[in-house]
Amino acid sequence: MIISPVFDKESSKALYIQLYEYIKNEIISGLLKPDSKLPSIREASTTLNLSKTTIENAYSQLVAEGYIENFPKRGYFVCDLTEYNFEINHDVQKNILDQQSEINYLNNGVDKESFDTSAWKRLYNKVISDERTDIYSSGSIQGEKFLRDEIANFVNTMRGGNTSADQVIVGAGVQYLLGILIGIIKEDYNAVAVETPGFNKAEFIFEDYLFNIHHIEVTDNGFPVEKLRNSDAHLIYISPSHQYPLGTIMPVNKRMELLDWAQKNNGLIIEDDYDGMIRYGGMPIPSLQGLDKNDCVIYLGSFSKMLLPSLRISFMVIPKRLLSKYNEIKYRHTQSTSKIDQVVLANFMKEGYMLKHLRKIKRIYSKKNLALSASFKKTFKDRLEIINSDSGLHVVCEAYVKKDDIHLMEQIKNSRILLNIISRNGDKIIFSLNYSGIDTDKIQDFTNLLGKVLFE
Numbered sequence: 001m002i003i004s005p006v007f008d009k010e011s012s013k014a015l016y017i018q019l020y021e022y023i024k025n026e027i028i029s030g031l032l033k034p035d036s037k038l039p040s041i042r043e044a045s046t047t048l049n050l051s052k053t054t055i056e057n058a059y060s061q062l063v064a065e066g067y068i069e070n071f072p073k074r075g076y077f078v079c080d081l082t083e084y085n086f087e088i089n090h091d092v093q094k095n096i097l098d099q100q101s102e103i104n105y106l107n108n109g110v111d112k113e114s115f116d117t118s119a120w121k122r123l124y125n126k127v128i129s130d131e132r133t134d135i136y137s138s139g140s141i142q143g144e145k146f147l148r149d150e151i152a153n154f155v156n157t158m159r160g161g162n163t164s165a166d167q168v169i170v171g172a173g174v175q176y177l178l179g180i181l182i183g184i185i186k187e188d189y190n191a192v193a194v195e196t197p198g199f200n201k202a203e204f205i206f207e208d209y210l211f212n213i214h215h216i217e218v219t220d221n222g223f224p225v226e227k228l229r230n231s232d233a234h235l236i237y238i239s240p241s242h243q244y245p246l247g248t249i250m251p252v253n254k255r256m257e258l259l260d261w262a263q264k265n266n267g268l269i270i271e272d273d274y275d276g277m278i279r280y281g282g283m284p285i286p287s288l289q290g291l292d293k294n295d296c297v298i299y300l301g302s303f304s305k306m307l308l309p310s311l312r313i314s315f316m317v318i319p320k321r322l323l324s325k326y327n328e329i330k331y332r333h334t335q336s337t338s339k340i341d342q343v344v345l346a347n348f349m350k351e352g353y354m355l356k357h358l359r360k361i362k363r364i365y366s367k368k369n370l371a372l373s374a375s376f377k378k379t380f381k382d383r384l385e386i387i388n389s390d391s392g393l394h395v396v397c398e399a400y401v402k403k404d405d406i407h408l409m410e411q412i413k414n415s416r417i418l419l420n421i422i423s424r425n426g427d428k429i430i431f432s433l434n435y436s437g438i439d440t441d442k443i444q445d446f447t448n449l450l451g452k453v454l455f456e
Contacts, residue, residue: 020057107434133343139335170335172336180333183332192235195237198239240271280390298318380399402427
């Protein structure tokens with residue numbers, strides 16, 4: 001058998017890879033038939049004017065992948081792969097790629113002027129130059145002790161919490177941390193109550209672990225604790241300081257009811273405090289964890305909203321009663337967050353940059369919040385009303401829209417607007433809208449685009 005590939009000697013691909021790909025494609029296309037004998041290494045070397053090593057490397061790769069077989073003293077033969085379909089449906093492949101393409105939303109992320117990159121760079125250089133950082137090891141599974149100390153201090157002083165570094169677990173995102181939590185509690189809990197509407201990405205994790213999900217609707221009067229009492233769930237996921245996406249705040253009497261439910265039912269409360277620090281109409285609402293006297297609140301926090309989404313550092317504070325079980329299972333996991341980033345963040349907090357940053361972003365987002373409200377009022381008049389905007393990085397709006405949901409959501413996606421429809425009653429829709437990533441000088445342009453999507 002004669003093989004006649006054309007080699008590109010200017011290509012960055014090695015010659016043996018070019019030969020390997022040529023023979024593989026000939027086999028897949030059926031031009032090289034099953035049981036056909038390939039030229040020997042010596043014969044191919046002479047015919048193709050290539051070294052024996054190049055031929056041998058190409059043949060060895062084909063043998064390893066199962067395209068050809070080497071029989072001692074007989075040679076190399078094409079394997080029979082006729083029962084396998086190697087044809088690629090390019091239309092299906094393109095459709096899958098189109099569906100999987102990620103959207104860079106205009107209004108997501110954080111304000112580009114909010115973060116002090118010069119301070120971060122200085123601290124980064126300090127950390128990687130410090131021998132004590134030991135950048136050549138992977139670090140702590142639970143999270144660097146330096147960072148856990150700073151997080152515990154932050155939760156206690158800024159969120160009214162009551163915790164220690166031993167209770168803090170660091171990871172890349174809330175979903176990752178929920179996976180660890182489920183590993184701790186799954187023997188005792190198999191049902192979870194969630195707010196509706198609520199944070200779907202947390203709910204998906206519980207679904208993946210086959211938990212029974214109880215949806216409890218948040219009403220105009222807030223979260224109905226009595227419905228939780230009537231369910232068989234002994235675990236609840238909730239965001240009391242700034243409910244997502246409605247933006248409501250759970251009053252202290254409801255909080256005490258929830259803690260009472262947990263005490264009497266051996267329950268656990270997962271408190272998601274995703275942006276509780278960002279509030280414009282007064283001081284931040286203290287965490288539920290700080291009110292807990294019975295060791296039943298799991299506290300989740302993240303630096304994605306406070307600092308940068310790209311930093312990917314979140315944390316979980318577990319009750320002391322779960323520590324022994326966590327210590328039993330923690331070695332099943334690896335640390336998902338960069339050790340260097342953890343130590344840089346710990347220095348950022350220790351040296352006072354975090355407090356300065358929080359004051360700065362409150363000024364920036366308060367100004368942006370007011371500008372957005374004014375722009376909406378001027379442009380939409382009575383067609384759209386902001387009904388909640390006093391905290392966090394999204395507003396809740398009510399609008400009268402004649403388009404059906406499918407058409408509307410398609411236009412929203414095509415316009416790269418991050419918008420979540422909470423409810424619909426006839427033409428009236430209630431939706432949440434992120435605004436943190438909108439450039440302040442482009443708020444009117446964004447308003448005009450939103451108006452076009454909603455009303456034209």
